Amino acid sequence: MNSIRYDFRSDTVTRPSAGMRAAMAEAEVGDDVFGDDPTVNRLEQRMAAMLGKDAAIFVSSGTQSNLLALMSHCGRGDEFIAGQKAHLYVNEAGGAAVLGSIQPQPIAHQSDGTMDPGDIEAAIKPVGDSHFATTRLIAVENTFGGKVLPMDYMAQVADIAQRHGLGLHLDGARAFNACVALGVDMDIRAFTAPFDSVSICLSKGLGAPVGSVLIGRQDLIDTARRHRKMLGGGMRQSGILAAAGLYALDHNIERLADDHRRAKRLAEGLAAHPALSVTMPDTNIIFVDTEKQVGDRLTEFLQSRGVGLTGRYGQQRWVTHLDVDDEMVDGALAEVAAFFRAG
Numbered sequence: 214m215n216s217i218r219y220d221f222r223s224d225t226v227t228r229p230s231a232g233m234r235a236a237m238a239e240a241e242v243g244d245d246v247f248g249d250d251p252t253v254n255r256l257e258q259r260m261a262a263m264l265g266k267d268a269a270i271f272v273s274s275g276t277q278s279n280l281l282a283l284m285s286h287c288g289r290g291d292e293f294i295a296g297q298k299a300h301l302y303v304n305e306a307g308g309a310a311v312l313g314s315i316q317p318q319p320i321a322h323q324s325d326g327t328m329d330p331g332d333i334e335a336a337i338k339p340v341g342d343s344h345f346a347t348t349r350l351i352a353v354e355n356t357f358g359g360k361v362l363p364m365d366y367m368a369q370v371a372d373i374a375q376r377h378g379l380g381l382h383l384d385g386a387r388a389f390n391a392c393v394a395l396g397v398d399m400d401i402r403a404f405t406a407p408f409d410s411v412s413i414c415l416s417k418g419l420g421a422p423v424g425s426v427l428i429g430r431q432d433l434i435d436t437a438r439r440h441r442k443m444l445g446g447g448m449r450q451s452g453i454l455a456a457a458g459l460y461a462l463d464h465n466i467e468r469l470a471d472d473h474r475r476a477k478r479l480a481e482g483l484a485a486h487p488a489l490s491v492t493m494p495d496t497n498i499i500f501v502d503t504e505k506q507v508g509d510r511l512t513e514f515l516q517s518r519g520v521g522l523t524g525r526y527g528q529q530r531w532v533t534h535l536d537v538d539d540e541m542v543d544g545a546l547a548e549v550a551a552f553f554r555a556g
C-alpha cells in the first residue's frame with residue numbers, strides 16, 4: 214500500500230497525542246503484579262467508580278479482556294451465548310474454546326443487529342440434563358458494528374439472564390461511543406448497569422496506544438486477575454500505559470461526538486454517488502455496499518491515492534477517529550468523486 218494520507222481503516226490507528234505522551238512520561242509507576250503501580254490502581258479504581266461496579270482490571274487488549282470475562286464466568290465444558298457476528302465469537306481466534314474449553318452458542322442477528330430474545334431463550338440448555346453443556350453466560354456487544362443497540366433490548370436480555378440465573382457480559386469496546394451517541398441523559402453507569410462484567414477499549418476511539426479494562430463484580434475480577442497471570446498478561450511498570458488511559462478518560466470522551474459528526478458528513482458525501490449504498494452511521498463506523506466489481510475497483514483506487522480503508526466482497530468500512538479532521542473527510546470525498554468522474 215502507498216503511504217496513507219487519510220486513514221479510515223480503524224479507530225485503532227490513532228497515535229498518542231503530545232499531551233498523552235507527556236502524561237505517560239510523568240506517570241508514577243510500581244510493579245503491578247505486586248499491586249504496587251499507583252497509576253494502574255488509579256485507572257482501575259476510576260473505571261470501577263465510573264461504572265458503579267466493584268472492581269476493574271487493566272489488560273493489554275480487548276481480546277484479552279473478553280477472554281478473561283468468558284473464563285471468569287464459565288468453566289471447562291460450560292457454554293456462552295453470543296451473536297453470530299459478535300467480536301468475541303468471530304474475531305478472537307477462538308480463544309474461549311482453545312484456552313478456556315468453553316463452548317460458544319452463536320445466535321443469528323436480526324436486521325437491526327439485535328438477537329431475538331426468543332432465540333436466546335430457546336438456546337439456553339435445560340439444567341441437569343447430562344446431554345448438554347451448561348449455559349452460564351449471555352454476551353452482548355454494544356456498539357455493534359458501530360450501531361447503537363437500544364436500551365430496552367439490553368433490558369430484555371438482562372431479564373432473560375436474571376430469570377435463568379445466567380451471567381451477563383457487555384463487550385463495550387466502544388461503549389463510550391454509544392453513550393455519546395445516546396446523548397446527555399446517558400452516562401456510562403446507566404449504560405452498563407445491567408451487566409456483571411463490561412469490557413471497554415482505551416485504544417480505539419479514546420486514542421490510547423494500548424489497553425482495555427474489564428470492570429465488574431469483585432469475584433469475577435479476582436478470577437480474571439489469576440487468569441491474566443496464567444495467560445502471560447501480568448505487566449510490571451504498566452502505569453506508563455495506564456497513564457495514557459487516564460488521559461484519554463479526561464480528554465477524549467466528549468470529543469467522540471466530533472468523530473460521529475464527521476462520519477455522518479462522510480456518509481452523506483458517499484451517498485451522493487448512486488453506485489454506493491451507504492448505511493447511515495449511529496457513531497463512527499460507516500458501511501458501504503456496492504456491486505462487487507465496482508467496490509473492489511473503488512477500494513483499490515482509493516488505496517492507491519492514499520485513502521486507507523478496509524474493503525471486502527464489495528463492502529467497504531470507513532471509520533472516523535481522533536486523527537481524522539474535516540480536511541481529511543473532504544480530501545477522501547474528493548478522491549471518491551475523482552473515481553466516479555473517471556468512470
Ligand SMILES: *Cc1c(COP(=O)(O)O)cnc(C)c1O
Nearest residue numbers: 274275276277300301354384386
Ligand atoms: C476491537 C474490538 C475488540 C478487541 O479489541 P483488541 O484490542 O483489538 O483485541 C473486542 N470487541 C469489539 C467489539 C471490538 O471492536
